[in-house]
Amino acid sequence: MIADGDGPQRIADLALLDGAAVYMEHIRRTKRPGTAENYERVILRFVDYLTTIYQPPSDRARPKFVRHITYGQVAAWQAWRSPQALGEDPPDGCATSVTMSQETSMLQGFLTWAAQNGFHPRELKLPRPQVPKAEPQPDPPSDELARRIVTEAGPVGSVPKAFLWTMFATGMRVGTTEATGLHVRDFAGDRLTIPKTVIERTKRHARIYPIGPLTQAELAAATAGRPGDDRLFPMSAKQYEPWLSPYRWQGQYGPCRMSPRKCRQWFCSALVRLKAPDDVIDYLMGHTAAHRTRSHYAQFDPETGRPWMAAVENLLKGEPDGHDRGSADGTAGNDPHTADGPGVRG
Numbered sequence: 001m002i003a004d005g006d007g008p009q010r011i012a013d014l015a016l017l018d019g020a021a022v023y024m025e026h027i028r029r030t031k032r033p034g035t036a037e038n039y040e041r042v043i044l045r046f047v048d049y050l051t052t053i054y055q056p057p058s059d060r061a062r063p064k065f066v067r068h069i070t071y072g073q074v075a076a077w078q079a080w081r082s083p084q085a086l087g088e089d090p091p092d093g094c095a096t097s098v099t100m101s102q103e104t105s106m107l108q109g110f111l112t113w114a115a116q117n118g119f120h121p122r123e124l125k126l127p128r129p130q131v132p133k134a135e136p137q138p139d140p141p142s143d144e145l146a147r148r149i150v151t152e153a154g155p156v157g158s159v160p161k162a163f164l165w166t167m168f169a170t171g172m173r174v175g176t177t178e179a180t181g182l183h184v185r186d187f188a189g190d191r192l193t194i195p196k197t198v199i200e201r202t203k204r205h206a207r208i209y210p211i212g213p214l215t216q217a218e219l220a221a222a223t224a225g226r227p228g229d230d231r232l233f234p235m236s237a238k239q240y241e242p243w244l245s246p247y248r249w250q251g252q253y254g255p256c257r258m259s260p261r262k263c264r265q266w267f268c269s270a271l272v273r274l275k276a277p278d279d280v281i282d283y284l285m286g287h288t289a290a291h292r293t294r295s296h297y298a299q300f301d302p303e304t305g306r307p308w309m310a311a312v313e314n315l316l317k318g319e320p321d322g323h324d325r326g327s328a329d330g331t332a333g334n335d336p337h338t339a340d341g342p343g344v345r346g
Helices: 016-030 033-053 071-081 097-116 143-151 159-170 196-202 213-223 237-244 260-273 278-285 290-295 302-317
Strands: 192-194 207-209 248-251 254-257
Touching: 016 033, 016 097, 033 071, 033 097, 071 097, 143 159, 143 260, 143 302, 159 213, 159 237, 159 260, 159 302, 207 302, 213 302, 237 260, 260 278, 260 302, 278 302
Parallel strands: none
Antiparallel strands: 192 207, 248 254
């Protein structure tokens, strides 16, 4: 194999798959494992297409070397992968426009590297597929519905009650990287901590939730007498859906059904309506990039979010909240249809 430090080299007899293998070795050294796997999957699929599926014009043969790759061959691969180019009933192997855009970007990286390292005579600039605008997200549930759900969840200390209070009052993601990956030891009286061991898979840093008194009470009752190694919420994310799916409402874009993700949407909407600062919202929602987490939130005190978490609990209790937490006007509305709008950020 060729080391990156050897400089550009031209190898006339390098087979197409071998040329891709050199690039994939480079990717394994320079990318994170998950990213490298995605690159390898795309490059191998492209090579397999060119060597087994691609039908060249009658006067041409299939490419044998990286230097033989042309715009026409890439366009044919895009057409084979794209459902838009294949009609209403695309065959197996096609991709969505978003996936196709991502794969084209990865293939562009391969071709750019090939040109820079002498495997291709010039760099091919590939057009990126058009990605349609995302559909608007359904409206979050109203405060009244959120209040009804936590009220009807079961007795104090039950797993459903503690789970739903946690989801509504912290805005955690439901997956194993956050809520359903927590253990009893991650609850420490007035806070929940998503440890690094849980979130290393998503490359996020540990995050501390300064939870309010009502959520504290529910978790304290639900964890009493349990060992620290127990999972805080023992079931999978899918198993919590039946507790929520019966709750429905009519949103701006059509009928809506309750789910764990809607708890997160309601939480973010509540913070926006309460006029919480952007840095507090970003921290509590986990919306920060890794570099920003290190440079900015290394000095961010999670306790800054505690008054806002208590204010969110007040919405769930149905109590008016007039406490001044530093907003521009010192007020916080409870109406989901105020001028601030629902403010769902994902």
